[in-house]
Amino acid sequence: RWHISENNLPPGSQVLFREPGLWAKYRWQASLITGVILIQGVLISGLLDERRRRRVAEVEFRQRLAELARLNRHSAFSELTTSIAHEINQPLASILTNAETAELMLKSSSPNLEEVKEILGDIKRDDQRASEVIRRLRSLLKKTPFEVRDVDLNDTIREVIRFVAALAHGRDIELRHATTSASLHVKGDPIQLQQVILNLIINAMDAISEAETKKREIRVITNISGASAEIIVSDTGPGIAADNLKDVFDPFFTTKPQGMGIGLAIVRTIVEAHRGRISAANHASGGAVFTVWLPIAHGRSNSA
Ligand SMILES: Nc1ncnc2c1ncn2[C@@H]1O[C@H](COP(=O)(O)OP(=O)(O)OP(=O)(O)O)[C@@H](O)[C@H]1O
Ligand SMILES: [Mg+2]
Structure with missing residues (x-):
C-alpha cells in the first residue's frame, strides 16, 4: 500500500498484508479468455482443414467424373x-x-x-x-479436364444432332429440334453438355427401336423457364415403366440386355455438377420425357 519494497524493511518486520499479484487477482478471467482463444483456434484450424479437404474432394470428383464421362462417350461412339x-x-x-x-x-x-x-x-x-x-x-x-466456358445450348444440340442424324435415319427415326430462343447461354463444359444430350437421344432411339411403334420421332425442345434454360427430350417409344421411374438415374440400372446402365447416372452427375436438375416422366400419350434445367448465364440469353 505504501509502495515500499520488502527488501527495504527493517529486519524482523512481519508482512501482514501483501497486495495480490495480477495472476492471483485475475486468474479466473485469464483462464477463461485463454480457454476461449484456444477453442477458437482449434475450431478455425478444423474449419480450414475441412475446407481444404472439401476442395481436394471436389477436384477429385471432377477428375473422376471427366474420366467416367470419357468412358461413356467411348461406348456411345461405338454405337x-x-x-x-x-x-x-x-x-x-x-x-x-x-x-x-x-x-x-x-x-x-x-x-x-x-x-x-x-x-x-x-x-x-x-x-x-x-x-x-x-x-x-x-x-x-x-x-479433357472439366472446363467452364460460355456455351450456347442450341449450338450444342445442333452439333449432337449432326452426329446422330445418320444413325437415326438408318433406324427410320425422325429427329426434330425446336427452340423458342435464338440463343441459350449457360456456363459449362461444352463436351460434357453434348454428352448429356447425346445420352438422352441414344436412349430415346433405343426405346423407339425396341417398340416398333408407328410414329418414330424424337423431339429436342429448348425453352427459357425463369432463370433456367430448359431442354426437353421426348420420344414416341413405350415410355418408362412406373416402377422404374425412380431408378432410371441409379448407376447400373438397366433394362437392356447389352446396357451398362451408366448413361443416365452420368447425365445426372454432369447436370448436377453444372448446378442443374433433371427429371424423367412419361407423356400422357406414351413415350418418355426427360427435362433438364440449367442456370442461364447472366446477360447472355435472348428471349423468344
Ligand atoms: N427414353 C427412354 N424410354 C424408355 N426407357 C428409358 C429411356 N431412357 C432410359 N430408359 C430406361 O432407363 C434405363 C437406364 O438408362 P441408362 O442410359 O442409364 O442405361 P442404359 O441405356 O440401359 O445403358 P448405357 O449405360 O449403355 O446407357 C434404361 O435401361 C431404360 O430402361
Ligand atoms: Mg443409355
Missing part, C-alpha cells in the same frame, strides 16, 4: 460408328468422283482449265469437311 462413317464417307466419295472427272477432262484435247480449277476447289472443300469430322470426333474423345 455412332455408322453415323460417323457416313459423315466421312460422303466427302470422300465426292472427292473420288471429282478427281475422276478432272482426270477425264485433262485427257481431252482442249481441257477447260477453269472447270478443272473449280473441281479442285470442290475437292479441297470436301477434304476439309472430312477432316473437320475427324477433328470434332477427336475433341469429343480426348481426355
Whole structure:
C-alpha cells in the first residue's frame, strides 16, 4: 500500500498484508479468455482443414467424373460408328468422283482449265469437311479436364444432332429440334453438355427401336423457364415403366440386355455438377420425357 519494497524493511518486520499479484487477482478471467482463444483456434484450424479437404474432394470428383464421362462417350461412339462413317464417307466419295472427272477432262484435247480449277476447289472443300469430322470426333474423345466456358445450348444440340442424324435415319427415326430462343447461354463444359444430350437421344432411339411403334420421332425442345434454360427430350417409344421411374438415374440400372446402365447416372452427375436438375416422366400419350434445367448465364440469353 505504501509502495515500499520488502527488501527495504527493517529486519524482523512481519508482512501482514501483501497486495495480490495480477495472476492471483485475475486468474479466473485469464483462464477463461485463454480457454476461449484456444477453442477458437482449434475450431478455425478444423474449419480450414475441412475446407481444404472439401476442395481436394471436389477436384477429385471432377477428375473422376471427366474420366467416367470419357468412358461413356467411348461406348456411345461405338454405337455412332455408322453415323460417323457416313459423315466421312460422303466427302470422300465426292472427292473420288471429282478427281475422276478432272482426270477425264485433262485427257481431252482442249481441257477447260477453269472447270478443272473449280473441281479442285470442290475437292479441297470436301477434304476439309472430312477432316473437320475427324477433328470434332477427336475433341469429343480426348481426355479433357472439366472446363467452364460460355456455351450456347442450341449450338450444342445442333452439333449432337449432326452426329446422330445418320444413325437415326438408318433406324427410320425422325429427329426434330425446336427452340423458342435464338440463343441459350449457360456456363459449362461444352463436351460434357453434348454428352448429356447425346445420352438422352441414344436412349430415346433405343426405346423407339425396341417398340416398333408407328410414329418414330424424337423431339429436342429448348425453352427459357425463369432463370433456367430448359431442354426437353421426348420420344414416341413405350415410355418408362412406373416402377422404374425412380431408378432410371441409379448407376447400373438397366433394362437392356447389352446396357451398362451408366448413361443416365452420368447425365445426372454432369447436370448436377453444372448446378442443374433433371427429371424423367412419361407423356400422357406414351413415350418418355426427360427435362433438364440449367442456370442461364447472366446477360447472355435472348428471349423468344
Ligand atoms: N427414353 C427412354 N424410354 C424408355 N426407357 C428409358 C429411356 N431412357 C432410359 N430408359 C430406361 O432407363 C434405363 C437406364 O438408362 P441408362 O442410359 O442409364 O442405361 P442404359 O441405356 O440401359 O445403358 P448405357 O449405360 O449403355 O446407357 C434404361 O435401361 C431404360 O430402361
Ligand atoms: Mg443409355
